[in-house]
Amino acid sequence: MIQIPKEVYQDFLRFALENANPLKKSRYWRECIGLILGRIDGESIIVTDIIPIGSGSSVFVDISDYEKVFSLISFDRIDQGEVIVGWAHTHPGLGLFFSGTDIGTQITYQSMHPLAFGLVLDPTKVNPFSPGFNLYRVDSSTSRPYTVDFHFTEEFNYLSIYQQLTQELFDVTIPISEMVPELKAVNMVTWKNITLTLEKPSSVQKNTPFPIKLTLKMSRSQFFRVSYKLRIYNAKMSSMQDFDDSNEYFHETFDSGTLAIFSIVSDNPNQIYFQLEHMRVTDYRQKYYDSPALGIEVVSNE
Numbered sequence: 001m002i003q004i005p006k007e008v009y010q011d012f013l014r015f016a017l018e019n020a021n022p023l024k025k026s027r028y029w030r031e032c033i034g035l036i037l038g039r040i041d042g043e044s045i046i047v048t049d050i051i052p053i054g055s056g057s058s059v060f061v062d063i064s065d066y067e068k069v070f071s072l073i074s075f076d077r078i079d080q081g082e083v084i085v086g087w088a089h090t091h092p093g094l095g096l097f098f099s100g101t102d103i104g105t106q107i108t109y110q111s112m113h114p115l116a117f118g119l120v121l122d123p124t125k126v127n128p129f130s131p132g133f134n135l136y137r138v139d140s141s142t143s144r145p146y147t148v149d150f151h152f153t154e155e156f157n158y159l160s161i162y163q164q165l166t167q168e169l170f171d172v173t174i175p176i177s178e179m180v181p182e183l184k185a186v187n188m189v190t191w192k193n194i195t196l197t198l199e200k201p202s203s204v205q206k207n208t209p210f211p212i213k214l215t216l217k218m219s220r221s222q223f224f225r226v227s228y229k230l231r232i233y234n235a236k237m238s239s240m241q242d243f244d245d246s247n248e249y250f251h252e253t254f255d256s257g258t259l260a261i262f263s264i265v266s267d268n269p270n271q272i273y274f275q276l277e278h279m280r281v282t283d284y285r286q287k288y289y290d291s292p293a294l295g296i297e298v299v300s301n302e
């Protein structure tokens, strides 16, 4: 049996989320890789640490690179019985599986130690019932990967750790309160217990960019992902964060999440119309709800 302490999981999840911030568009996400240290006692392994090695658009790291990494592990740790028990990498938004490359890497690890395992983490798969990762080994005769059982050394709530970390990272990367001060709700639409709120500054000027914030709120606390297609009438996007030409957006968040902050410009900023052509909200059980076409009118009575 493989035992994993909560802190080790938390640190690797943090590394994964730093490289695949759920508040950024997925095209900015990067995969990352680490080495797993632990102590082996007969058939059981206690994981002691995951050492981050690197991140990038592809996590293929040639085994020769590891020589450099192995040298980072201090001799003190080796004296205390810690050895490399496996490797960890992320598949942000891609799901939990072992690719062909992963199988090759894993075979190399197993040739060093037959109990070595590979951990694959997809931070988008964290939910109340799953920490968002699997452990794998490869069958030496068929070269097929199979999952390996593990347990945590203590019980904890996976989702609340995820929430805590994303909130911390969110605070570091996008200080919204500083970026867009004094927004007030100007309109709200509700559909199937889901509320969309649009906020803008209390006073705006013609032909001068101003921010609009779109927030989605679920009726009860839960993890969900949402994709939507948005049109704006009577205004143009002036500059935007994480928006592309297709106007099809994707987001993952909790019960209340900022979906987007647009900067828009209009010659009639007190009469703007947003239309959500479609919106799909998927919960952690993969159950989804499609919205009807929703119109949100931004009218200021100034």
Ligand SMILES: [Zn+2]
Pocket: 089, 090, 091, 097, 098, 099, 102, 120
């Ligand atoms: Zn992989």
